[in-house]
Amino acid sequence: MKALALAIVALVGGLLISATVDFPDWGDPASPASLHVSPHYVEKTMEETSVPNIVTAVLADYRGFDTMFETTVVFTAGVACFLLLRRREPRPGPSRVYRHRATGVIVEMSQPPDTEPAPEVFKRIDDDWTPHDLIVMNVCRLLIPFIQLFGLYVIAHGHHSPGGGFQGGVILGASVILLALSWDLRTATTRMKETATGLMSATGVFIYAGVGALALAMGGNFLDYAALSPILMVDPVAARSLGIFFVEVGVGLAVMATMVLIYRNLASEGHLDQGL
Amino acid sequence: MEEYIPLFLTKYNYWVYITLMMIGLWAMIAKNNLVKKIVGMNIFQTAIILFYVSIGAKYGATIPILQHGSGHGHEAAVHAADYINPLPHVLMLTAIVVSVATLGVALALVIKIHQRHRTLEEDEILEQLRES
Numbered sequence: 110m111k112a113l114a115l116a117i118v119a120l121v122g123g124l125l126i127s128a129t130v131d132f133p134d135w136g137d138p139a140s141p142a143s144l145h146v147s148p149h150y151v152e153k154t155m156e157e158t159s160v161p162n163i164v165t166a167v168l169a170d171y172r173g174f175d176t177m178f179e180t181t182v183v184f185t186a187g188v189a190c191f192l193l194l195r196r197r198e199p200r201p202g203p204s205r206v207y208r209h210r211a212t213g214v215i216v217e218m219s220q221p222p223d224t225e226p227a228p229e230v231f232k233r234i235d236d237d238w239t240p241h242d243l244i245v246m247n248v249c250r251l252l253i254p255f256i257q258l259f260g261l262y263v264i265a266h267g268h269h270s271p272g273g274g275f276q277g278g279v280i281l282g283a284s285v286i287l288l289a290l291s292w293d294l295r296t297a298t299t300r301m302k303e304t305a306t307g308l309m310s311a312t313g314v315f316i317y318a319g320v321g322a323l324a325l326a327m328g329g330n331f332l333d334y335a336a337l338s339p340i341l342m343v344d345p346v347a348a349r350s351l352g353i354f355f356v357e358v359g360v361g362l363a364v365m366a367t368m369v370l371i372y373r374n375l376a377s378e379g380h381l382d383q384g385l
Numbered sequence: 386m387e388e389y390i391p392l393f394l395t396k397y398n399y400w401v402y403i404t405l406m407m408i409g410l411w412a413m414i415a416k417n418n419l420v421k422k423i424v425g426m427n428i429f430q431t432a433i434i435l436f437y438v439s440i441g442a443k444y445g446a447t448i449p450i451l452q453h454g455s456g457h458g459h460e461a462a463v464h465a466a467d468y469i470n471p472l473p474h475v476l477m478l479t480a481i482v483v484s485v486a487t488l489g490v491a492l493a494l495v496i497k498i499h500q501r502h503r504t505l506e507e508d509e510i511l512e513q514l515r516e517s
Contacts, residue, residue: 110415111415113414114411114414114415115411115415117410117414118407118410118411118414121407121410122403122404122406122407125403125406126399126400126403129396129399129400129403130392130396132396132399133440134395134396135395135396135397135398135439135442136442136443136444137443137444138443138444138445138446138466140440142440142441142470142472142473143441143443143465143470146472147441147465147470147471147472148465150471150472151449151463151464151465151467151468151470151471152462152463152464152465154451155451155463161450161451161452162449162450162451163449163450163451163468163471164449164450164471164474164475164478167471167472167475168475168478168479172475175479176479179479179482179483182482182483182486183482183485183486185486186485186486186487186489186490187486187489189490189493190489190490190493193490193493193494193496193497194493194496194497269450270450271448271450273478275478275479275481275482364482367486368485371489371493374493375489375492375493375496378496378500
């Protein structure tokens with residue numbers, strides 16, 4: 110098996126390396142990829158969409174269909190993880206461990222109690238005893254709002270600087286994952302409920318497709334944001350810029366919710382009670 | 386020998402990506418552990434992403450974000466040679482997202498396989514499947 114694999118790898122690698130002789134040189138401005146449509150994007154983006162970040166303009170406007178179905182791919186991956194892993198029944202075995210907040214004494218219960226003890230006296234902790242790490246928990250508590258603020262900035266400022274819906278959505282999702290890592294999965298799930306996560310993921314895709322359908326209803330083509338100018342009360346070029354912004358908000362929402370959804374289901378094997 | 390030096394200097398970036406790609410392909414074919422196969426798939430995807438981004442590079446050009454003043458689109462003409470090709474960046478932005486999505490689904494499948502077979506080694510799983 111290893112010999113066969115080595116033969117395949119050597120053959121494919123040799124073929125590819127011999128093919129690179131015909132490839133354009135590194136950094137060649139006249140390489141074929143840079144001559145076909147990209148000069149139009151570089152030279153005309155500003156007058157057609159008034160968006161200085163060409164990558165954002167191409168992503169959300171010129172190639173809007175591609176990005177819409179990309180968002181759908183992300184949403185579908187989240188749904189697939191949910192359907193594969195999510196379990197409704199509770200995890201078997203000794204299930205409840207509590208820490209007495211004042212003394213630090215750990216209490217383990219062989220079966221779930223009928224009534225939860227008061228959370229300000231007994232704090233529920235994971236089965237595999239998590240230490241009470243004051244510094245990590247409080248530093249993350251201070252940090253998370255700023256991470257989320259930065260995520261919103263990256264989404265909203267994606268027209269003028271590197272950024273956009275995908276990047277900002279991942280930063281927002283990472284802030285929730287950081288909460289789950291530094292505190293525990295239950296805290297993160299109470300702060301961002303499972304139903305809300307699923308709804309946000311679907312809402313993101315709906316916003317994207319909805320903006321496209323609205324353009325269709327206003328008499329333009331699907332995802333032709335210039336048709337939205339009567340509603341937005343701006344000229345068609347600025348309407349493109351605003352349309353890109355709405356679409357990026359949808360992308361950010363979908364990506365953030367899906368990242369959290371995938372992490373939660375993977376980390377807790379679908380039980381959503383405790384995990385990494 | 387001397388005629389190969391310019392060839393190396395202008396093309397070695399492709400060779401780096403091909404090496405990375407072959408490492409990923411090797412891991413996908415030869416490794417026995419399913420998680421290592423997934424890692425190989427990710428290395429492969431990274432090689433493709435680097436390849437695309439390097440195609441867009443131009444000497445003496447800057448990132449594809451236009452320098453602009455307060456007005457909208459009334460500045461001096463923009464020359465395509467001054468900005469690197471934005472198209473590969475867009476394509477790879479979406480490819481990264483797809484790679485995260487496939488990674489998530491692949492790990493979910495791996496968890497299900499581990500729950501059923503209690504192992505992630507491919508030969509042990511195949512043995513269990515033959516016995517049953």
